[in-house]
Amino acid sequence: MKKWVSILMLFTYLVSTTELNQFLKLPILIEHYNEHHKLNPEMSLLAFFKMHYDHPAKDADYKTDRQLPFVVHSTLSLVFTLNSNFVFEFGNLTFMCFNASHIAAFDENFYIKGHLHSIWQPPRLT
Numbered sequence: 001m002k003k004w005v006s007i008l009m010l011f012t013y014l015v016s017t018t019e020l021n022q023f024l025k026l027p028i029l030i031e032h033y034n035e036h037h038k039l040n041p042e043m044s045l046l047a048f049f050k051m052h053y054d055h056p057a058k059d060a061d062y063k064t065d066r067q068l069p070f071v072v073h074s075t076l077s078l079v080f081t082l083n084s085n086f087v088f089e090f091g092n093l094t095f096m097c098f099n100a101s102h103i104a105a106f107d108e109n110f111y112i113k114g115h116l117h118s119i120w121q122p123p124r125l126t
Contacts, residue, residue, distance in 0.1 A: 022073075032065075033045065035061075
């Protein structure tokens with residue numbers, strides 16, 4: 001079960017963040033090729049690809065041409081929502097809280113306060 005959930009989550013992630021979602025448009029490609037093949041039975045698959053990907057033209061089926069895979073590059077957004085009654089429980093686990101202490105971002109021993117205040121002063125005429 002964990003294996004299938006992991007595969008599903010990986011697939012969902014890859015489809016939503018990469019161009020793999022273009023492969024979901026393959027049925028449109030097949031259907032559109034069949035339409036062209038019915039109109040011109042001598043059209044090869046290579047000629048179909050050349051017509052739609054090498055030199056695309058704005059013709060009567062332009063809307064369908066734009067739905068073909070790898071013509072328009074976009075990402076698919078998947079949104080998951082959780083039910084408001086969703087509860088995530090840990091068995092008998094306890095969590096330890098650590099006390100945070102102050103950690104200086106710089107060594108205060110080597111910090112000379114007078115120099116920083118004098119840097120951003122306007123020039124003085126003496």
